[in-house]
Amino acid sequence: MPLKCFDYISIEKPKLSSRRISSVYTISIDGNEEKFRLIHTYEEKIPRNEVFAKLMVITPAINYALFTPEISFNFSLDPRDLQFFKDMMELTANDILVNRIYRRTGFVREEFIPKEIKPQPLAEVVPERVEEEEAELTPDYNKCAVMLSGGKESLLTYGLMKEIGCEVYPFFFNESGGHWKVALTAYKWFKEQEPNTKKVWSNVDRLYTFIEKHMKILQNVGKPKAEVYPIRLFFFEHYVFSFLPLIEKYSIGNVLLGNEYDDPRGLTYEFHGIPHFYAVLDQSQFFDKYMTRWFAERGLNIRQWSAVRPITGLIVERILYNRYPELFKLQRSCHSVHKEGGDYVPCGTCFKCNGIQTFLLANGIDPQLIKYKPHHIETLPKRIAEGKVRLDEDELLHSLYLIKQRKPDFPLSGGRRDHVEMLHFDDRNSLFDNIPLEFRERIYSIFEQYTRGYAYLKEGKWVEITREEALHGVHDS
Numbered sequence: 001m002p003l004k005c006f007d008y009i010s011i012e013k014p015k016l017s018s019r020r021i022s023s024v025y026t027i028s029i030d031g032n033e034e035k036f037r038l039i040h041t042y043e044e045k046i047p048r049n050e051v052f053a054k055l056m057v058i059t060p061a062i063n064y065a066l067f068t069p070e071i072s073f074n075f076s077l078d079p080r081d082l083q084f085f086k087d088m089m090e091l092t093a094n095d096i097l098v099n100r101i102y103r104r105t106g107f108v109r110e111e112f113i114p115k116e117i118k119p120q121p122l123a124e125v126v127p128e129r130v131e132e133e134e135a136e137l138t139p140d141y142n143k144c145a146v147m148l149s150g151g152k153e154s155l156l157t158y159g160l161m162k163e164i165g166c167e168v169y170p171f172f173f174n175e176s177g178g179h180w181k182v183a184l185t186a187y188k189w190f191k192e193q194e195p196n197t198k199k200v201w202s203n204v205d206r207l208y209t210f211i212e213k214h215m216k217i218l219q220n221v222g223k224p225k226a227e228v229y230p231i232r233l234f235f236f237e238h239y240v241f242s243f244l245p246l247i248e249k250y251s252i253g254n255v256l257l258g259n260e261y262d263d264p265r266g267l268t269y270e271f272h273g274i275p276h277f278y279a280v281l282d283q284s285q286f287f288d289k290y291m292t293r294w295f296a297e298r299g300l301n302i303r304q305w306s307a308v309r310p311i312t313g314l315i316v317e318r319i320l321y322n323r324y325p326e327l328f329k330l331q332r333s334c335h336s337v338h339k340e341g342g343d344y345v346p347c348g349t350c351f352k353c354n355g356i357q358t359f360l361l362a363n364g365i366d367p368q369l370i371k372y373k374p375h376h377i378e379t380l381p382k383r384i385a386e387g388k389v390r391l392d393e394d395e396l397l398h399s400l401y402l403i404k405q406r407k408p409d410f411p412l413s414g415g416r417r418d419h420v421e422m423l424h425f426d427d428r429n430s431l432f433d434n435i436p437l438e439f440r441e442r443i444y445s446i447f448e449q450y451t452r453g454y455a456y457l458k459e460g461k462w463v464e465i466t467r468e469e470a471l472h473g474v475h476d477s
Contacts, residue, residue, distance in 0.1 A: 010071075025210075038202070051081070059241055071123045075127070170190045208235075260316055353376070
C-alpha cells in the first residue's frame, strides 16, 4: 500500500443524548494510537436514532480508504449502510487519486506519489457485525430542507422553494472551520427572519485536520488561503446525515443542495483508465440520484436534488439580485472571508471571488453591494488574464462578452455563447427529471423570466428545445 499512513482507523460506537451525538476516532501510526472525539450538537431535542448516529460518524472516514489497510467500526452496521460506505469509498478514492494525487496540488509529497498511474489498494472495512437495522420515515414532500452555505446557489434555492409555496427549512452546518465564517452573515439573517432555521454544530473540520496532520505523505496542511483541501473530497453527505434527526423530527421529504450547471463538453471523466468526477462526486447529478435511490431502499424515502442544476452561475446571480435582493446581499462566496467591523467580507481575489465579480459585472450589478472593493474590481481583468478563475469556458467567454457590451473600455473581450443564458439539459450533468415533477413547471416559470429558452446537448452541440420537451424530456430518434 504505497500511500499507507496508518495501521488502521477505528470508530467507536456513537454515544447519544437528547442534544448530542459523539464518537471516538482512533488512528494508529507505527503502533501508537491517537484519538479524537467527533461531536455533533443540536439546539433542540432530537429523536435518539442509533442508525442515523452511526451514519453520521462513519461518513468522514470515507476520505481515507487509500491511506490505511483497515477501517473498523466497533458496532454493528446495516448491510445497506455498509454498501453505501463501500460504494462511496471506492468512488471517492478514484476522485482523490486523480485530482489530489496524480494531478499535483502541492499537498502530497512528491516521493509518495505512485510512479505508475493505476487504481491503488483500498482499506478493508470491518464492522463488528452486519445485521439489518430498520429505519422508517413517512416524509411530507411539501417540506424542503435547503443546505445553506452562504453561497449564491443555496440562497437562490431557498428563495425559489419559498416562493413556490413549500415549507422550507434552512439548514446550517457549523463544521468548526472557515466555511462557517462564510455562512455566518446568512445564518444571522435567517435566525431573525425564518422560524424554521436549524443549525448543527460539529467539530468535523477539526477531525479532518487532526487526521491529515498525521499523514506523512502530506505537507502544508493548514496552509493559509489554500483554495483546495489537502486530500479529502467527500463531505456534503456528512452534513446531510447530521441533519437526519431533524429531518425525522419534522418529516421533511426533500433535501436540496445548491449544485449549479457544469458543462461536460471536453471532459472525459476518466484519467488513464480511472473513472472520476473532477473532485466533485458529492455535488454531481450521479450522486443525487444515488442518494435518492439509497434513501428509498433504506426506508426513509427522502429525495436529494438541486433546483438550480439547469442554470449557470451567471443566471443564478441574475435571478438572485433581481428577484430576491435581500438574499442576494447575504452571499459570501469566498475561500478566505475575513472580519471587518461587525461583518465578514470576501477577500476579493480568490478563484471564487473572481468568478462572482465576473458574473456580477456581466449582469450589470455593482460588486460593491456584496462587499467587494473598487480595487478588487479594477484589478479583476488582470487576474482573469492570468487564469485565476474557474468557470466553464463558454460561461467565462460569454460573461466577458456581456461585460464588454456594457463597458467598452473593459480590457477583455470574450465571445458570444447564447446557450449560457439558457436552461441546460444533457445526459451527464442535467437530466430532465432532476427536479421532481410537481415542482418542475413552477421553478421553470421563474427561470424563464431571466433566461433565453431551453437547450439540450446533442452530439456535442447545443440545440434549442421547447418548454414541453424540457418539462418531460427529449426522445432522441
